[in-house]
Amino acid sequence: MDMDNLSCPYNESMAFFYNNVKADDKWNETQLILVQVVGSLFCCFILCSNAMVIAAVITNKRFHYPFYYLLSNLAASDFLAGVAYVYLMFNTGKVSRELSVQGYFIRQGLLDISLSASLTNLLVIALERYISVLSWKVHSNLTKRRVTLLIVLVWAISIFMGAVPSLGWNCICNLPDCSQLAPLFSRSYLIFWSLSNLLLFLIMVAIYLRIYMYVKRKTSMLTPHTSGSINRKRTPIKLIKTVMVVLGAFVFCWTPGLVVLLLDGLHCTSCNVVKLKRWLLLLAVLNSVMNPCIYSYKDEEMWATFKNLLRCIGNGTRRQRSTRANTRPHSSGQDTGTSSQPPSEEIKHDDQEILKT
Secondary structure (H helix, E strand, O other): OHHHHHHOOOOOOHHHHHHHHOOOOOOOHHHHHHHHHHHHHHHHHHHHHHHHHHHHHHHOHHHOOHHHHHHHHHHHHHHHHHHHHHHHHOOOOHHHHHOOHHHHHHHHHHHHHHHHHHHHHHHHHHHHHHHHHHOOOOOOOOOHHHHHHHHHHHHHHHHHHHHHHHHOOOOOOOHHHEOOOOOOOEHHHHHHHHHHHHHHHHHHHHHHHHHHHHHHHHHHHHOOOOOOOOOHHHHHHHHHHHHHHHHHHHHHHHHHHHHHHHHHHOOOOOOOHHHHHHHHHHHHHHHHHHHHHHHHHHOHHHHHHHHHHHHHHHHHHHHHHHHHHHHHHHHHHHHHOOOOOOOOHHHHHHHHHHHHO
């Protein structure tokens, strides 16, 4: 029994596993506080802006199409990423060495689920765009039931991918195989994770390039014959450009991290991957910050809906303040036993003026 505990130290804290891989990633107090303050501001923006995207799709009937449902699901994955970053920021530095094995799996699992959800969702959007473009329509003919099944499938795959290390593909029982960036993850898993994601990047880039070239060729063929109505047909191009910018930002922000994970999985001892970790995390956070900005900048209807939602929130806040202000004298009168006092002449005069208007 003692030999089993020695070979599979499940009850050890993370300090044991960090020391095992000799990961020297210490934070001083100033760095940690700065990262937590700045990171918290970014995460608040990520949570609020992506919640706005989801609310915009729900409230605006013009967004009730498969493309926008999938776009809101992408915003939901970014929202989860914001939650994961908050959890990570306040469980890093010295605190990370005090985590239990289960706590570390939760911390990394949230990040992996959000990344898998974003990547899988982008792939589904690519397929939806491909279907709509081949039929030369703004939106595909996918039913709400099929879109719902696709969204459920996206999250099922993402949760499974995030849970794989905790389900057994780890190095707890094989300590020499542990990686430096993720001391509980085996190097073979990092190789699989990074290569599979990089391969999906290439597939999606190829799909979108094919779609874009097809649309450009089709547009050039139709322009001489439909010069008056071609403007209506440019909407598919706008949607494709939006997704291509989102995909480009995703690839730009995540490729360096996946390459570093691959180097760590290949046991590159001279690459000094641990010192790059915090900068790669900053790139990942920036990706979730950029996406809502891309939606609002590239889609005028989305930006208009954002402004309407903010206006409604502002009006609701002012209405609540006005209601509270009007109820204070009434409640104070009840407390002092003067609730039966008739309204003053000034209040009567104001009421009469309101009725006249």
